[in-house]
Every structure is written in C-alpha cells, then in structure tokens.
Amino acid sequence: MTKNMIMGGLAVFVLAVLSPFWFNMVTTTQAAPEPELLGNAKKATKCVLDKYDMRANHMSLLDEWRDAVVRDADRIYVAANGKSFNMSLSTGENSCLGCHEDKAKFCDSCHNYTSVNPYCWECHTNPKEIE
C-alpha cells in the first residue's frame, strides 16, 4: 500500500518535473527563423565576420562602427577577410541594407522571434520604405 503510494507519487513528481519537455513534445513550436539571404547578399559569399561570429556579435560590431563613424570619421571597415565595407546601416551599396536588401527577412524575422526591439529604425531609414 505505502509502496504503491510512493511509486505513484514518484511517477506524478517525475511527470511534473519533466512537464516542459513533454509539453514541447505534444505541442508544435515554431522553429527559429533563419535569416534569408537575398539578392546581393546571396551572391557575396563573405560578410563582415563569419556566420557564427556575426550571429553572436553583430550588435557589438554595430556599436563599434557607430563610435568609429561618429567620433573618428572612420567610415570604411576592412574586415579580417580582406573585404571592405561602408560602416553604415542603410546608406549606399556597401552598407548592411545595401547588401541585405530585405530588412523584414534579414533583421526583423529573428528580432521578432527573440522578442528583441532594437530602436535602430526609429531614426535610420530603410531606403526601400521611402515611397
């Protein structure tokens, strides 16, 4: 009797503790969106940093760029892979959006998924959005 009680209790406990796991197994979750490379970005094989570094550190890279551009008037970034870029989010061919044409599919899809709301676009303009 007590043995059954204990075993039953243990089973309930284990189920409860593992609830996040089986809950995820039962329900379908949305997979993290991959940033889509379109147009120029697809043709170019190299970005500023390599893929994983970019994924993890693009925000600190942009922060560095901002200080370099505003404070030192340095506007060109010669990356470790030898390619040079215009240190700008949205102006000119060689800027972030100059290559990654579709902001919605490149920036927003991941930011929305991870619930990050950077305020870049309050002031910087996506040239595609100007009618």
Added chain:
Amino acid sequence: MMEKSRRRFLKVAGIAAIGLGAAPAMNFAALDSHGSASAVKTKHPDVLVAKRWGMVIDTEKLNDKILKQITNACHIHHNVPDFNHEVDKEKFPKTRPVNHKQEIKWLWKEKFHYAFPDKEDEFLNEKFQNMSFPVLCNHCKNAPCVQACPTQATFSREDGIVLMDFHRCIGCRFCMAACPYGARSFNYRNPAPFIGKIDPDFPIRSKGVVEKCNLCAERLAKGEQPHCVEASEGAIVVGDLEDPASEIRKLLRENYSIRRKQSLGTEPSVYYIV
C-alpha cells in the same frame, strides 16, 4: 631526508602553479594577435581633412533667394522637420497641432541686431538694418555645449567640428541652455510627420533628442563640400582655419570679418565678411 623531499615537492608545486597560471594568459595573447586585430577601420579615400574646420560667409554675396536656397538644402538633406509641412493624416493619425516655438532649425536667417547684439551701434550702417544673416552652429573652439553635456553626446572632434552623437543624447537640454547662439533645437515630438520626403542618406531623429548643424561631417568624410556651401553660389566657404594657405584664411586676410558674440570667449569658427 624528510625535509629535502618536502622542499622538492614545494618547488615542483610552485612551477606547476606558474604553468597553470600562464596557460590562459598565453592563449589569450595568441587569440588577440590573430583575432579581431586584422580588421581595420579607415577613412574614406576622398576624405577632406583639416586641423580646425571653419566657415567664412561673405554677406555681400548673399540675398534672400540664396539664403532660402541654403536653408532648404541644409534642412531637406538632413531631414530637419518643417512644422509648416502638411501632415499625412493617413500615415500619422492623431498628430497634435504644432507649436511653432518648438521648431527645429540647423541654419536660419537672423537680423543684424539679433545675430550680433554686441555690435549694435547707435548709428549703425544703414545696410545692416534690414539685412538678413545666415546663422548656424559656430563650431566653437571653446564650446560651452560640450562642457555642459553630461553624457558626452556632444563633443569637439579633433578637427574642430562640434558634433553630436544622437544615440547618446538623453534630452537633458543643458547644451541648449549653454549655447549662447541658440543654435540647438530640441525634438519635443516625433519629427517624422513633418518631414516631406526623407533623404535616405541621413538619419532622422527621434523624440527627446537635441540636434544642430554638424558642418556636414558626413559629407566631408566622403570628400564632398557641405550642402550650404554648394547652395550658396560662392558666398560660403568652408576650410581649414589653421592652415595659412587655405582659401578661408586668404579671405579672412583680405576682408574685414566679424564673429558672433566673440566677447564671450567661445571662439566661434564661423566668420562673417561684412
């Protein structure tokens, strides 16, 4: 014998400890040498440089038409909101009516006695009575706004341009109180509804940020002359004040020029030939 082995043990342990401690340091040094170090940030090949940027405005060559041209060129290209612009009701519903006292201006025209209050003589030359002078940020050598800014959002760049990092501005408006020229404007509201057509080459500002003339630093960096210079039909010249051979130093040598409120000791870098 016992003492000797203890001594040896301590020696070995000590060397081992040094080795353990050195490994991460060596790794770190190795990482640093071929990591981010090879990426470099450089200037645009066509960049215009100066020891101290300055501006000379030849008021003889100005008239109301050119003044308007200059102001428009500056404001349109820097996405400065115009409170007389008709708001697109569909895009920006719920836009409150404007308060014209809160207008934003980088470059505007001013009468002589407002622009140069300390030079207002009792019997002033008649031509100055009705003349309009373009006024803007003076990019002072001893800029009071830079001293007032608590976040270093406003700073004096090495080449003399007093610049703003809009990202850092917290909207405290100390700089506006400090500036004796009224060259700074505060965004009391979102400027977006009042910008006709956004110029994609320059960002707009958000609510709660101060803004002012930046001497077109973004254009100098690419080797282009400021917008006002291009629109001025030769009335405005920008150049290096510290270079005796520069065009503006030549103009200053050959003409009589005045500066705004120079008795305050801010050392403005904008000269007016009168």
